[in-house]
Amino acid sequence: MTYNTYIYIAIMAGVTYAIRVLPLTLIRKEIKNQFLQSFLYYVPYVTLAVMTFPAILGATQSPISGALALIIGVIIAWFGASLFSVSLCCCAIVLISELLLFPPV
Amino acid sequence: MKPKLLKKSGILSENFRAFYDGMRDGIPIALGYLAVSFSLGIVAKSSGLTAFQGFLASALVNASAGEYAGFTLIAANAPYLEMIIVILIANARYFLMSCAMSQRMNPETRLSHRLLMGNYITDEFFGLAISRPGAINPYYSYGAILVAAPCWAAGTAIGVIAGNLLPLRAVSALNVALYGMFLAIIVPPAHKNKVIAGLILICFASSYAASWLPIVSNLSAGTRTIILTVAISAMAAILFPVKQRKEMDNDL
Numbered sequence: 611m612t613y614n615t616y617i618y619i620a621i622m623a624g625v626t627y628a629i630r631v632l633p634l635t636l637i638r639k640e641i642k643n644q645f646l647q648s649f650l651y652y653v654p655y656v657t658l659a660v661m662t663f664p665a666i667l668g669a670t671q672s673p674i675s676g677a678l679a680l681i682i683g684v685i686i687a688w689f690g691a692s693l694f695s696v697s698l699c700c701c702a703i704v705l706i707s708e709l710l711l712f713p714p715v
Numbered sequence: 716m717k718p719k720l721l722k723k724s725g726i727l728s729e730n731f732r733a734f735y736d737g738m739r740d741g742i743p744i745a746l747g748y749l750a751v752s753f754s755l756g757i758v759a760k761s762s763g764l765t766a767f768q769g770f771l772a773s774a775l776v777n778a779s780a781g782e783y784a785g786f787t788l789i790a791a792n793a794p795y796l797e798m799i800i801v802i803l804i805a806n807a808r809y810f811l812m813s814c815a816m817s818q819r820m821n822p823e824t825r826l827s828h829r830l831l832m833g834n835y836i837t838d839e840f841f842g843l844a845i846s847r848p849g850a851i852n853p854y855y856s857y858g859a860i861l862v863a864a865p866c867w868a869a870g871t872a873i874g875v876i877a878g879n880l881l882p883l884r885a886v887s888a889l890n891v892a893l894y895g896m897f898l899a900i901i902v903p904p905a906h907k908n909k910v911i912a913g914l915i916l917i918c919f920a921s922s923y924a925a926s927w928l929p930i931v932s933n934l935s936a937g938t939r940t941i942i943l944t945v946a947i948s949a950m951a952a953i954l955f956p957v958k959q960r961k962e963m964d965n966d967l
Contacts, residue, residue: 612792613792613793613794613795615763615768615789616768617795618785618788618789618795618798619768619771619772619775619776619785621795621798621799621802622772622775622776622781622782622785622798622802623772623775623776625798625799625802625803625806626777626778626781626802626806626809627833627834629803629806629807629809629810629813630806630809630810630812630813630833630834630836631813631829631830631833631834632810632813633810633813633814633816634813634816634817634829634832634833634836635826635829635830637814637817637818638817638822639822640818640822641818644956644957644958645952645953645956646952647818647957648951648952648955648956648957649948649949649951649952650814650815650818651815651818651952651957652947652948652951652952653811653812653814653815653948654815654841654842654900655901655904655905655911655914655915655918656918656943656944656947656951657808657811657812657838657940657944658838658842658897658900659897659914659915659918659919659922660918660921660922660939660940660943660944660947661838661897661922661940662894662897662898662901662919663918663919663922663923664919664922664923665894665936666891666894669887669890669891669894670887670888670890670891671883671884671887675887676891679891679894679895680894680898683894683895683898683899684898684902687898687899687903688902688906690903691899693743693843693896693899694739694740694742694743696895696896696898696899697746697747697892697893697895697896697899698743698892698895699895700891700892700894700895700898701746701888701889701892701895702888703891704887704888704890704891705884705887705888708884708887708888709884712884
C-alpha cells in the first residue's frame with residue numbers, strides 16, 4: 611500500500627500541535643506543589659543547556675571554531691551582552707576562525 | 716473615562732514595544748532557521764517531497780528533529796501509526812516546555828493566545844519567551860515568530876530546490892546562531908544564581924557523557940534531551956526547591 615504524503619504531513623502537524631498546545635491550554639492555574647513548581651522552574655535552563663553542549667561542537671566545520679564560539683559566547687553573555695549580539699558574535703567568531711583554519715584557496 | 720483611556724493606550728504601546736523587541740530578537744533565530752531548514756530541505760528532497768510539500772511541512776510542523784524523523788518515515792513508506800508514534804517521541808520535549816510555559820503565563824491570558832503561541836513552542840521561540848522577566852507577553856513571541864517562522868518554511872523549500880548552493884562556510888557560521896542564542900538565555904541567570912550556574916555545568920558534562928556512553932548514545936538526540944532534562948531538573952528540584960514565586964521571577 612502506498613501512503614499519501616499530504617496525510618503524512620497532516621499527521622506530523624496534528625500530533626505536534628497537540629503535544630504543544632494541550633499543557634498550555636489545560637494548565638491555566640499556578641501549580642502549588644513545591645516539587646513540581648521547582649521542577650518546571652529548572653526545566654528551561656536544563657533543557658537549553660543539554661541541547662547546547664556538545665551539539666555546538668558538531669554544528670561547525672571544525673569543533674575548534676564551535677568551542678571558540680561557546681567560550682566567547684559564554685564570556686560576553688556573562689558580562690551582559692544582549693541576545694542579538696551574543697548570537698551574531700558567535701557567528702562572526704566561527705566565520706573568522708574557519709577562514710584562518712581553512713584558508714580560501 | 717480619561718484615565719481608563721490612558722491606561723488602555725499604555726497597554727497598547729507596551730504590546731507594540733514587546734512586538735518590536737520580539738522582531739529584533741527574532742533575527743538571530745531567523746538566521747539560524749535559514750541554515751538549519753536549508754539542510755532539512757535537502758533531506759526532504761531525498762525523501763521524495765516537492766518544494767511545496769517541504770514548505771507546507773515546515774510551515775505547519777515547525778520542528779527540526781521531528782520533521783527530519785517524519786521525512787525519513789515518508790521515504791520508508793511507513794504506516795501512519797508509526798508516524799504518530801515517532802512524532803510523539805521526537806517532539807515530546809515540547810510537552811515539557813509547554814508545561815513550563817504554562818507557569819509563566821498570566822493566568823488571564825486568552826485561549827486564542829494560548830492556541831496560537833502553543834503552535835510555535837520550538838526550542839528557540841520557547842527560549843526567547845522565557846528569557847524576558849515576568850509573565851510572558853504573547854506579542855513579544857509574535858514579533859519573533861513573524862520574522863523567523865517564514866524563514867523556516869522558505870528555507871526548507873529553497874533547500875529542496877537548490878540543495879547544495881549555499882557555501883559550507885556560511886552554513887557553518889549560521890548554524891551557531893541558535894546556540895549563541897541559547898547561551899544568551901542561560902548564562903545571565905547563572906551569573907546571578909549559583910544553583911543555575913552549577914546546574915548548567917552538570918548539564919554540559921552529562922550531555923557530553925550521554926553522547927558517547929554505550930546504550931544511551933544510541934538513543935536519538937531528542938530522547939536524550941528528554942531523559943536528561945527530567946532527571947537533572949528533578950534532582951535540582953529535590954535538592955534546591957524554589958521557595959517563592961517571586962524568587963523565580965527575579966532570575967528568569
